Amino acid sequence: MTMQVSAIRSDDTPDRSLPRFGYIGAERGCGGRGQQALYDDLRALDRFSARVRFAKNETIFSEGDKAGHAYKIVSGMVRLCTHTRDGRRQIADFLLPGAIFGIIDRGEYGFSAEAVSDVVMISYPRSQIDRLSATKPEVIDHIFAALTDQFMVMQRHLVVLGCQNAKERVASFLLMLADRCNAMPGDRIDLPMGRQDIASHLGLTIETVCRAITELKREGSVVVPTLNQIILKNLRALRMLAEGQHYC
């Protein structure tokens, strides 16, 4: 979650020099400054903002609802998903603290947002955002940057769903998550979402996700201290899975 993280940390922190997981998504950092600026600009919205909280698994809004608010996550995790007519579900993305969502949608939300864990967020009335956009062109610019980031996230995910097998998908997912958390190699990474959520994100069944993780454990690529934590041990192996065989 490069964009979200960079919205939190001070922009001049040059942690780009530190070792990173090198997930393809890392390039997305270029959108970071935009996010930081957006964050600053949103301060102008403070007097209209409200602190809201949602309990684990609570629905924040549903696809088709009138898009009245945009949200910025303070703590916890949110999933954006689409529910199909026949009960299937596709999780488009998981959002970490710092992430902003609900700004893309005009009129109606295009997807549902649900709390993965207990979540605290700031809500901003869309009307005020639109008003601010009209007076401050740079705000638009930064929202644009956020959009571009989101686009790249989705596009990368299209590749995952369109081209990768189960193990590759799980590896991609873990690397993406590690990168978004700004985790360092060896760090414990939080997995607030359940296995079923991971499955719904990766277009697999829960069993297949389990088996893939088990295999990664067996190979020594990852260690799973608790159900909701994971440590990436062999980055090279994970990257080879996620980014294709040619990787060195």
Place this chain on the structure above:
Amino acid sequence: MTMQVSAIRSDDTPDRSLPRFGYIGAERGCGGRGQQALYDDLRALDRFSARVRFAKNETIFSEGDKAGHAYKIVSGMVRLCTHTRDGRRQIADFLLPGAIFGIIDRGEYGFSAEAVSDVVMISYPRSQIDRLSATKPEVIDHIFAALTDQFMVMQRHLVVLGCQNAKERVASFLLMLADRCNAMPGDRIDLPMGRQDIASHLGLTIETVCRAITELKREGSVVVPTLNQIILKNLRALRMLAEGQHYC
């Protein structure tokens, strides 16, 4: 390709009353007015625009290239794709006449664009678009609408890749295409792209796409007069496949 079509036809043409394929994507028409307006606004760019043509299978630009131009398709079809390190390829979308692409990207293009058939386009320098955006806030607004549309396209495709089996994917693809062409039930729909392109779009192999089409033929859901044309015969059956079993 609702947005593209609506960019071509006069905006007050109420063809929404005509029978349509009813692909889920049809709702996307809400972005239509934005596209129409964008189209008008782009006229202000005319003196900077250039007519360009690309031959079938020619690369228009590659992922990572400096994003110097945005394009509007006049005729022909363009595919937007991502090439992975190990040679695999994911086609994110096929674009029809009226479609505008290359506006989202800042600095570098985030994907490659290739001509599916011989293509004629209008190219607009990004610098001029940015300049125009600064002076005309409504332009931004319309580009935004275009972005929203593109987002919905990608999101719908995520569901296709994440939740559907081969036959469902092909059905979704055909309905989407029919809707974008603004085709009426019974019309011949052009398939300028080869089977391999369809496969790369749907995350399947070419053989599986063939088999799925063959099966749809056998069931009488479609008729395939030539390799590059298809007629949707049984919309109800196709929709049931694409939108889930609950569809009446």
Place this chain on the structure above:
DNA sequence: CGTTCTGTTGAAGTCTTTCAAATATAGTGG
């Protein structure tokens, strides 16, 4: 501490891919 939910593993079944071959289409030069 028992109940319930979530996660893990095993085995069988299904769907898709892979590999191979045949057919059809498109393109080219005579």
Place this chain on the structure above:
DNA sequence: CCACTATATTTGAAAGACTTCAACAGAACG
């Protein structure tokens, strides 16, 4: 215009990957 060659599509058969179903294990919670 036809024959020929190259390319693309279709079909078949076997292999492989993922899913499904079922049972078990483990964590969470009252």
